[in-house]
Each structure stands twice: as structure tokens, then as C-alpha cells.
Amino acid sequence: MFTVNSIVAVSNMTKKYGDFTALRNVSLDISPGEVYGFIGPNGAGKTTLIRVLLGIIKATKGNASIFGKDVWRDAVDIHRNVAYVPGDVNLWPNLTGGEVIDLFVRLRKSKNESRKNELIKRFELDPRKKCRTYSKGNRQKVALVAAFSSDADLYILDEPTSGLDPLMEKIFQACVQEVKNSGKSVFLSSHILQEVERLCDKVSIIRDGQIIETGTMQDLRHLTRTSIITETQQPVEGLENIPGVHDIRKGKNGLAFAVDTKNINSAMAFLTGFGVTRLECSPPTLEELFMSHYEKSRG
Numbered sequence: 001m002f003t004v005n006s007i008v009a010v011s012n013m014t015k016k017y018g019d020f021t022a023l024r025n026v027s028l029d030i031s032p033g034e035v036y037g038f039i040g041p042n043g044a045g046k047t048t049l050i051r052v053l054l055g056i057i058k059a060t061k062g063n064a065s066i067f068g069k070d071v072w073r074d075a076v077d078i079h080r081n082v083a084y085v086p087g088d089v090n091l092w093p094n095l096t097g098g099e100v101i102d103l104f105v106r107l108r109k110s111k112n113e114s115r116k117n118e119l120i121k122r123f124e125l126d127p128r129k130k131c132r133t134y135s136k137g138n139r140q141k142v143a144l145v146a147a148f149s150s151d152a153d154l155y156i157l158d159e160p161t162s163g164l165d166p167l168m169e170k171i172f173q174a175c176v177q178e179v180k181n182s183g184k185s186v187f188l189s190s191h192i193l194q195e196v197e198r199l200c201d202k203v204s205i206i207r208d209g210q211i212i213e214t215g216t217m218q219d220l221r222h223l224t225r226t227s228i229i230t231e232t233q234q235p236v237e238g239l240e241n242i243p244g245v246h247d248i249r250k251g252k253n254g255l256a257f258a259v260d261t262k263n264i265n266s267a268m269a270f271l272t273g274f275g276v277t278r279l280e281c282s283p284p285t286l287e288e289l290f291m292s293h294y295e296k297s298r299g
Contacts, residue, residue, distance in 0.1 A: 006068075007032055007154055007185040008053065013062030015048055015209075022048040024209045025062070030154075035176060035186040037200030039193065045209040046189040047087075050158050053187075054084060066154060080108065083152035087159030089139040091131035097142045098127030104146035116149040122171050136163035148175045155179060155186045161195060173199055197285065225258040227282040228267070233275030242270050254278065 008030035015023040023045050030036045038046055051057045052064060055075025064071045066078045091100050098120075105116060120127055123141045131139065140163045147155060155176075161169045176186055176199050190196050196203060197217065204214040213220060225246065230236075231254035239245055239255070244263025249256045259267045271279075 005029075005031055006065075007034075008036075008064075008066050008187060010049070010053075010064045011062055013049070013052065013064055014060050015052060015057070016060045022209050023052075023059075026206075026209075026211055028204055028211065028214065030185050030187060032185055033180060033183045034202060035180050035188060035200045037196035037203040038187065038189040038206065039191060039196050039203060040206035041191055044206045046206060047158055048209075049206075050084075050156055050187075050189060053156065054079075054082075081153040082156060083108070083147035083150045083154070084156045085140075085143045085147045085158065085160045087162045088136075089143045091134070091139055091142060093130065093132035095131055096128055097125060097131060097134065097138070100131060100142055101127065101146045101149065105149050108150040108152060110150045112149065112151065116145065119145045119148055119175070122175075123168060137165065137168070140164055141168070144172060144175070148179065153184055155184065157186065158189045159191070160188070161190075161192065169195070193285070224284040224288060225260055226264060226284060227256070227258055229256045229278075229280040229282075230254050230271055230276060231278035232271065233277060236271065236274050239267075239270065242267050 006029050008028070010026055010028045013023055013026045014021065026045070026049060028036070028038075038049070040046055048057070052059050053066065053071050055071050055078070058072050067081065069078055071078065091097075095103075101116060101120075105111075123145055125138060125141045125145060129138075131142070134142070140160070144160060147157075157176075161172055164172065173195070176188070180186060186199075188196065188200060200217070202214070202216055203220060204211045206212070236255060239257065240248055242259075242263070243266065244260035245267055246258045246260075247256075257267075
């Protein structure tokens with residue numbers, strides 16, 4: 001049954017197409033009010049999982065539920081409270097953007113006209129134009145306005161900012177924050193690491209159909225290195241002998257290096273002996289974490 005602790009629950013899901021395994025033993029759990037990031041390169045299995053969650057395709061094995069309901073058996077019922085935005089939006093060419101938005105909003109029985117009109121204005125969309133005249137970015141805007149105009153409990157977004165310019169990406173990010181603040185949940189599939197880093201409470205990294213790491217941003221950063229830039233009164237000697245220190249680069253006014261999180265204290269204690277006059281610490285980005293996982297897996 002659906003509990004307050006799980007909007008989406010996926011357990012040991014596998015999806016095969018003949019001899020090819022698109023998803024292998026995937027498990028994840030999304031809580032109310034949580035923005036859950038699902039990242040990986042194209043072809044990693046992100047869209048396949050979303051199609052299973054939407055009841056478009058059936059998993060080979062494993063279980064998946066939304067609102068405590070089976071995603072395959074109860075797909076129609078689930079869709080009443082789910083808003084979905086694909087990465088490549090196809091619209092009815094002879095309908096206007098406004099007509100498409102109204103259609104999707106009515107399907108979810110939402111009646112907030114002011115919210116819809118506000119979003120059309122924020123995304124700078126002309127709803128009077130026929131869909132066949134829209135660029136990819138404008139087709140994406142139609143789908144986003146329709147989704148965020150709906151009073152859904154779960155927003156499933158598959159590469160939602162594809163085709164949007166940076167200004168519109170910021171509008172999108174604000175919309176995600178708004179639905180989160182209202183207690184809704186968001187499942188965001190993306191290969192844009194900065195987008196995920198800014199928005200998501202929890203992140204799963206998928207590679208070749210398998211989830212290779214899951215956690216909060218803070219959890220994941222514990223698994224990689226912090227960048228340090230420092231200047232000292234005396235030249236630093238022997239830093240390379242400190243455990244966990246990597247990639248030492250000396251410059252005119254100081255040096256830069258990376259240090260494993262668990263070794264930061266010992267590295268800082270060592271530096272103080274040389275009279276620290278400047279110190280900059282940068283936490284690892286999601287991109288650095290992402291690349292480190294891929295390098296390890298292919299190494």
C-alpha cells in the first residue's frame with residue numbers, strides 16, 4: 001500500500017529486449033516533496049525506466065509502484081495524478097499551443113486558469129500559434145506549461161529542458177522549486193549535471209542499465225575529493241607524502257591539490273606548519289563525481 005514515505009517505489013526491476021538488458025536490478029524510492037535526480041549518458045537506461053513507470057512498457061521482472069499502485073495494472077488511474085514531460089515533444093500539428101495545453105490540463109481535471117496564464121507568460125510562449133510552426137524549444141515550453149499548470153502529485157520529467165535557452169532553463173528550475181515547496185514530488189531524468197545539482201535532493205547515477213551510486217549530494221561528495229588552493233609564508237615541502245593528497249600543482253604564489261574527504265584534517269594540519277596566508281576549498285561538483293565513476297568503471 002502507498003505510505004507517506006513513498007510516492008514511487010521500484011524494486012529489483014529488470015527490462016530485457018531479447019538478449020539485450022536495458023535495465024538490470026534497478027531499485028529506487030521517491031518520497032513526498034522530494035526532487036529525485038536520475039542521471040547518466042544517453043542510452044544508459046533513463047528513458048526505459050520512465051516508460052516502465054508510465055505503463056508504456058512492461059518490466060521483465062521486478063516491481064514498481066506509484067502512489068502504492070502497480071504501474072502496469074493501474075496505469076490509467078496513476079496517470080490522473082502524474083504530469084509527464086518527454087525530452088522530445090510531439091504535438092498535434094493543426095492545434096494551437098493553447099489548445100494542447102487546455103487539453104492536457106482538462107485530462108487532469110485542473111481548473112487553475114490564472115496559473116496556466118502565468119506560466120504561458122513566464123515561458124514567453126505564444127499560445128495562438130499552430131503547433132506545426134513551433135521550434136523544438138517552443139514545443140518543449142508547451143509541454144512544460146501543461147505539466148506545471150496541472151495539480152499533479154508527481155512530475156516525471158525526461159530531459160525536460162532539451163531545446164530551451166539558459167533563461168528558460170532558469171524559469172523551469174523555479175517551477176520545479178515551486179512544486180516541491182507545495183509538497184509535490186519530481187523525478188528528473190537528465191544528463192545536464194548542473195541542472196540536477198541545483199534542483200535535486202537525491203541522485204542516482206545509472207550506467208549501462210545499472211544504478212552505480214545513490215545518495216544525497218552531500219552523501220555523494222563524501223566519495224570523491226575536495227580541491228584546495230593555498231598560499232603559505234614558507235615553501236611547502238613533503239605534501240606528496242600525506243595520505244589522500246593527489247594532483248599537486250605548484251604555481252608562483254602557492255599550490256593547488258586535491259584531497260580525499262577523509263584526509264582533509266591531516267592535510268590542513270600539515271599546511272599550518274608552513275604559515276597559511278590564503279586557503280580556498282571547493283567541494284567536488286556532481287560532474288567530477290559522475291566522471292570519476294565512469295573512469296573507474298572503464299579503467
